[in-house]
Amino acid sequence: MTASLKAALDPCSIAVIGASENPNKIGGRPLLYLSRFGFRGAVHPINPNRGEVQGLRAVPRLSDLDEAPDLAVIAVPGEAAVAALDECAAVGVKVAVMMASGFGETAGGKAREAEMAARARARGLRVVGPNSQGLANFGTGAVASFSTMFIEAPPADGPVGIVSQSGAMSVVPYGLLRGRGIGVRHAHATGNDADVTVCELAASVAEDPGLRLLLLYLESIPDPHHLAQAAAVARARDLPIVALKSGRTPAGQAAALSHTGALANEDRVVDAFLEQHGIWRARDTGDLVAAAELYLKGWRPAGRRLVAISNSGATCVLAADAASAVGMPLEPLAADTQARLRTILPSFAATANPVDITAALLTNSRLFGEILPVIAADPSADAFLIGVPVAGQGYDVPAFARDAAAFAAETGKPVVVNAPQPGVAAAFRDQGLPVFASEGGAVQALHQFIAHHELIARAAPAVPAPPRRAPAGPARLLNEAESLARLAAAGLPVVPHRLCRSAEEAVAALDALGAPVAVKGCSRDVPHKSDLGLVHLGLREPDGVARAVAACRDGLARAGAAYEGVIVAAMVQGRRELLIGAHRDPSFGPVVVIGDGGRYVEALPDSQILLPPFGPEAVRAALARLRIAPILAGVRGEPPFALDAFVAAVCAVGRLMEDPAIDSLDVNPILVGTDETACLALDAVIVVRDPAD
Amino acid sequence: MTASLKAALDPCSIAVIGASENPNKIGGRPLLYLSRFGFRGAVHPINPNRGEVQGLRAVPRLSDLDEAPDLAVIAVPGEAAVAALDECAAVGVKVAVMMASGFGETAGGKAREAEMAARARARGLRVVGPNSQGLANFGTGAVASFSTMFIEAPPADGPVGIVSQSGAMSVVPYGLLRGRGIGVRHAHATGNDADVTVCELAASVAEDPGLRLLLLYLESIPDPHHLAQAAAVARARDLPIVALKSGRTPAGQAAALSHTGALANEDRVVDAFLEQHGIWRARDTGDLVAAAELYLKGWRPAGRRLVAISNSGATCVLAADAASAVGMPLEPLAADTQARLRTILPSFAATANPVDITAALLTNSRLFGEILPVIAADPSADAFLIGVPVAGQGYDVPAFARDAAAFAAETGKPVVVNAPQPGVAAAFRDQGLPVFASEGGAVQALHQFIAHHELIARAAPAVPAPPRRAPAGPARLLNEAESLARLAAAGLPVVPHRLCRSAEEAVAALDALGAPVAVKGCSRDVPHKSDLGLVHLGLREPDGVARAVAACRDGLARAGAAYEGVIVAAMVQGRRELLIGAHRDPSFGPVVVIGDGGRYVEALPDSQILLPPFGPEAVRAALARLRIAPILAGVRGEPPFALDAFVAAVCAVGRLMEDPAIDSLDVNPILVGTDETACLALDAVIVVRDPAD
Structure with a gap:
């Protein structure tokens, strides 16, 4: 981790410029959070009008402090924010978190923002933002953020990190995970990424040894080498990364431009890049957190074969459909396993896979616990889905949940539970199992978890090469002969051909290459030949070749294109x-x-x-x-x-x-x-x- | 509605054969429910060992009753159930609900089940089941079901009907809807569909004038004419139908066979059939109920153009992406609307569409209520997404919800809300707005609602033609000449051709049709000619034609196929x-x-x-x-x-x-x-x- 970003993630001291007494204002929230969430470093409110803010001694200016703070929150708007940034640079602040909006996300604001960030950077100051909701590290209590979410869903330190351009998307996944009882250590929002980008910050966050899952929200990836670096760090640490990259569509890209000033990426290049680096791409907010529990269980999936078990035949059918749709086969359980299951279950139960306990579970709650150890011993499964779509009075649900947890522990294999009823879901969740509200949701999360491990296993070794700058001259076309020569030199097999200036040379080429040949006009001015009558195929006679040369010469002249000869090429057949x-x-x-x-x-x-x-x-x-x-x-x-x-x-x-x-x-x-x-x-x-x- | 199915849905009297004192047994639950949920008709427990069951006078046998009940629940298993069914037929019961498993869903059980159902039917008794969880009508309290769900999620009568083969899938959607405060009138499970099928029952349920949404779960559609009839009734009544048809994949079909004995349908034929009849096909349990609130609001979507409004730029971007992906355009708001929005919102807010209020909402909660009336007057929208991904302390969430509800009422257009925080979601839901936990979820539900209305509008008039039976003889191939003649007679344009027995006739055909021609061996024994050297193309000379005829004769002889002549056809060009x-x-x-x-x-x-x-x-x-x-x-x-x-x-x-x-x-x-x-x-x-x- 670079020293400057250490100050962003783990600062020793924090100043809040524009500190407010009101904890519901942008300049008040960080002070509230630093106090509430146990930050142990020094906190300095900066306010020219008050000697004390939220019980802390305030000073009028940053320069009034004895020592420059590691991190400064700039909670003033507009030009005052720009002035504050310069002041941060002047006193030697390491990182400024700039919350003001109205920069790169507005028309014409991009250049001004870049200039401001470059000025800071030149003086050794790193900038998070502008348009940033702030940084939040619940491992250290360094919560320099104005998000309302940390009041609504109180934090608990845990193994998940979230790095996002958007403020909302730094805390919506946080809120969803906290609602499921999962602790979150990092929830950072980088905003317009004028200097520190979401990818650069992610590379530093990935170094936190306490993390076991890293979630990213990106509106643009201008610096893939930083993301590659994050992926390399994460791969070395066995830390899976799930990313939601928005701006997939032109409409989304337009919205992203006016949100964080994000520039559009070609979406299928993003797909390819994320795949190459072992990063799972989520398609929606829900997707981003859907499989979190699976990642955090520490399971190592060995394959894709699913065994589904339920007291509902419909769950069996829907799970089989969902699994097939994502390429997870349901193999029949071993004959011996099935024979043992038949001694336990009613005669009309299905024992092959899926295993349908049937409504007999209502009459005999022990069936569930009795079949699981039998299935645990079967070699046909890499992962399990347990579906209890309906239970409650008459069923021993707590026993089901205990039995399922024991089964998961015994097999060491991934287990997901489908339990749409809140009470049933809670029982399984209390036993530490990932619970979903539908068969499809459960299978999709399981598939993501398994397919992501496959992706990580085959991901290319990350080579975060710095981008090489293209020569600054204008683009120009090579003609076909030059292009083919360049390809041949690079080792590509190229059709036998000759570049000929005259009809005589072309006829000689016909002799040398053997009939039939193709004759094509050659000019750096013409990328598309066929529309201009510059392609003549299947020529066998010298006359025809000579006529074709003349036609190419005429055609190029008519198009106002330079005549650089004709290519005479062997006519070859391929399938x-x-x-x-x-x-x-x-x-x-x-x-x-x-x-x-x-x-x-x-x-x-x-x-x-x-x-x-x-x-x-x-x-x-x-x-x-x-x-x-x-x-x-x-x-x-x-x-x-x-x-x-x-x-x-x-x-x-x-x-x-x-x-x-x-x-x-x-x-x-x-x-x-x-x-x-x-x-x-x-x-x-x-x-x-x-x-x- | 047929009289017999009226007795299933709205019986005057109900007997429970195998009545149990224990309300957690299959024979005890229906008695509990009939009492608890206010059934006003007569209830007769049948139990040979007790004079009273759950406080009601019991009789030993059905024949001991003074009058045959409309409906009998058969809650005894196996052979006793078969005997009870015959007894029902003997005394004149109209409908029997047979809960016993172990019939058509087991190997070899299909024939026995069909025979049993035919015997009942011949005596005027309709059978629901076997393997049925039962029928539940909360409009009348006729809840002849043993589902645990009605204890766990207490019923409220309402505008939704659910008809399902599976017991679980009759009540899982019920539970999800009840959890969202939506009332459900019907929750029926037909099981193996030996007589009354899910589609036939659905056609009767669709006649209930209290319904505004009908949900189906099907594992097989052996009787599409019943489903077409249900669709016709529903279309006439403006009642949308959403169906989850499982058994999409071979694995799912295998599971369905051992669940309800369901036979496989070709899945894309199912797709086409449902589309033709205006039925929306859900892909998962969650899908089945996702858009319920939208259907129940009574909105009439006029188009697909979405306007998205949020205090989060990320929600704007994600909503735009999700909308584009499903073909919902975001058109820019009118210049006048944008100008008015700019007088209200901060300078860095986005006003085109999506409308990004920005984090300024934290400082000024009134922004939300001020912009909505401006947007309501804009002509660019057919539907709206309002996203409040983060709010709480510092925000006037109740006012947002009231303002949004007033906006929806004013525009009369569909409005969906994205609010992943439980507290924020509750505020909007309390105002009667459909709330979702992600941008993607909100857009998908909105898209389903709009696209379903488009589907209904273009659905073919339902023509529930009874299936016509094919002749019973074996299938046989027509030869190419016969096939082409049949097509020509039906009005298809067919290539000019002659069927010729000899080389002489073929040469004459060459003359008549003009060169070049194709010569093809003709035999009812050979559907694929080219593999046997029976296709000769581009023939221009009589010699060539004669040789081709000989080659066809030889080729057919070698293949052991009858020689029925050769087809001489004009060679024609198409693109x-x-x-x-x-x-x-x-x-x-x-x-x-x-x-x-x-x-x-x-x-x-x-x-x-x-x-x-x-x-x-x-x-x-x-x-x-x-x-x-x-x-x-x-x-x-x-x-x-x-x-x-x-x-x-x-x-x-x-x-x-x-x-x-x-x-x-x-x-x-x-x-x-x-x-x-x-x-x-x-x-x-x-x-x-x-x-x-």
Whole structure:
């Protein structure tokens, strides 16, 4: 953890600029909380009009203090806040938490905010905010926040950390978790992220050895290297991260811009990045906290096979449906297990999996406790769902809950409970089991928990490389010959071809390459040739080739494009046209796209994203996620495609994109077939940037 | 409502066979409930060993009663239950509710159950169950059920009806609704549906004029005509139906078979059927009740445009994302509205939509009440989301709730509230507003409510046609010539072709049709020709045609298939190959499938289902849902496809399937192009059934 962010998370002393006697004002709440939640360091109200605020001695100005505080809360608005920030820098405050709104989230406010933050940073002051609700560490009592939530849902220190841009989203998950009895140590809101970003703070919070679950709310990820660093720290510490990244849609991005000044990220790049770093992406507030209890139990899922047990057949059916939908199989229990269950349960009960105890449980509450040890010994399960949708009078619910807890302890495997009735839910929850109100909710949380562990296991080693800056010159197109040459140099298999200036050279190329050939006009001014009549296919005779050269020359002239020759290329056959594309995301850097090719690439998109660095395994996994994956594997008696050369080509493109001078590239089509020699790039466009003059 | 089901829902007198003194036994609960919940009719405990049960005079046998009761609860198990059922039939009981398990849900039990039910039915006795938890009508107090839920969550009569196969799923939604203060009139569980099915009972329940929302839980739909009837009654009464149909997946279907003996339905046929009848399909227990408050408010949504208002920018962003994801646009508020909002809100607040009040609400609670009337007057909204993710001390939450309720009343438009804090939620709920714990939950419920109304508006007039029985003979293939002739007779455009017995006839056909032609071996024994070398394309010369005829003759002989001639067909060009298929679902009857054609129909499925009867509009809507819809509409400068002839062909297939002798058909490919004459069926296979000998 950097020293400056240690002062944010664990300050020794705190000043509140704009301290208020009223604990319901922004400048009053932090004082209330620092006193109420046991902060042991010095607290200094700053108020020019009062000698004492909330029982603490106040001074008029920050400079009146004997010593600069580690952290200053700036609870004054507008220009006064800017002045206070400068004052913090002047006296040597380490971190300022700036609560004032009206900066980067307003039209034209971004530049002013950046300038203000840069000025502070240059003088050694880190800034959280502006537009921040504040920081809250319940491990130390350093609660420099004005959130109302800490009054409404009193804190308890615990193993969860929350780092959020939004104030509300720093405390809504807190409130939901506290309502379920889970302790939360950190609840930080970074606001506009003018200096300290939510990702940088998360990387520091991840170092807290007391944490076992880290939750993030992000509206933008301008600094993925910080998030990668947080992920690396978390992975090393076995700390799962669940992130809710909003601004998925244009409407959401517009709202985020006017909320925290957040700039839009391409959403499926965000998906790919989070996946690469082992971070589970939640889709909604509820999702963010849904599986918290599972993470905190310390279970290590070994697989996805679910065994469901209920006194309701409907719960069995719904759980089986929900599990199947997320790829969790229900395997039949062993014959021996089933035989033992049949000696306990009524004849009409189901014993295969799901296990339906039936309404006989009403007559005999002991059935539940009797079958669980039998099932615990069965080898068919990696995880369990216990459903008690209806119970109460006539049932020994406390015994069910005790039996289920003992079962969970005995198996050491994840157990979720479906219990929509509040009383039944409370009994199971009191025994430490994760309880859900529907079969779907229980299965989804279990699936998230298991799939997240799978994700963490296969996540790429985090390499938080600092972003490389592209040359400052304007973007320019390489022509097809240059593009293909660049790809060939990078190791991609490229169709045999010659760049020819004249008809004579083209005819010679026909001889050399063998008929038939394609003739294509070559110009750095023309990325899309076919619309301009610059592509002539299947030429077998010298006359035809010569005519094609003339037509290309004419076509380019008509388009006002430079004539840089024609490409004469062998006509080759493949079974399918794929594509490889790459571009540079303003935040995430190189992005490689692979997919099905052909005429309808935009209308019928079928592509997957890869973020360099990646290896052949990641490419194969991406291919397996394409819609056309069954065809690549071979259907209707067709042989499978040979894809090693294609996979190697994609890896080569990934490496090529490490060169910051390459802005984007498009290899389309690249043929593939049933043997590796069929893999050939037929056409390509590369856009480069040169150094500025 | 049939008289017999009136006795199920509103009986004048009830006997309980196997009446128990213990209210926690299956035979004790109904007596407890009939007494506790105010049933005014006669109640007769039947018990051979006691003169009095739970304070009521008991008689040993049903035949000891002076008069047959309307309804008898059979609370004895196994063979005693079967005997009791026969006794009910003998004395003239109208409806028996059979609670015993161990019938159709067990291996081999289906036939025995059907026989038992048929015997009762033949004597005028309707049977609910077996394996039924019972019927509960809180409007009359006729609660002939043993569910524990009615002790745990005391009833209140209200506008919701629940009809379920499963006992648990008849009361879990009940419990969730009661927990939210919503009254429930009906909570019926039909069990194995040996006679009265959940759909038939639902059709009767739908007639209750007190209902404003009907919820169904189904594990199987063997009698769609009953469900169609329920839908027709409900539509006439403006009663929305939400259904949870489980057994979506093979694992769920297996579990349903051993729960209620439910047979599997093809899940996407279920989807299409429910949609056709205006029934919203819930995906989980939570879904089933999520939007209940919205239905009960009596709102009439006029469109999908959402306006979101919150004191949290994150709620604004998350609501915008969630709304966009379900196709609900956020349009900017009118300039005038925004100008007025800017006079009220701080300068850094967002006024376009979403409206972000910001944390300034903490300092000034009146902001909320001041902006709502301004927004109410704006024309840009069809529905509203109000998000108060954090409030409490320092905020005037009761005023927010009152203001929001007044706003909802003034606009008459749907309003949902996102309030994850229990105290804040309670304040809004007390004002009669639907409250949710997350932005996603609120938007999803609102979307369901609006999309369901759209669904009801476009639902086909319900035509509960009794299923027509197919001829009993075995299925047999028509050959290609017969199949094409049948299609042509039905009005489909079919490729010009001749059926020829000899090479001479084939050569004459070449002359008549013009070169090139296709020659295909024709045999009722061979549905798939290309694998056997029976398809010869692009023939231009008499020699080639003659050789093709010989090759077809040889190929059929080698395959041991009858030679019924060759089809000589014109070779025609179209821009794309589509397909039309049809089959007969064992429950739902005719199912028509349309989709993209070509080699990879199975590997890359892109098809939609239509249930006859349907018209051209439904076909066009189905085409618009295909993945290839953009291509059909014209992309990359291509002209759109002319699809009137194809749409008419699909409608013709729908009518053709009204003939129960047609088992299935497959028109693949059927060409389409840019003018209507391009629409031609190139190949077809029809499977028919003949009357039994």
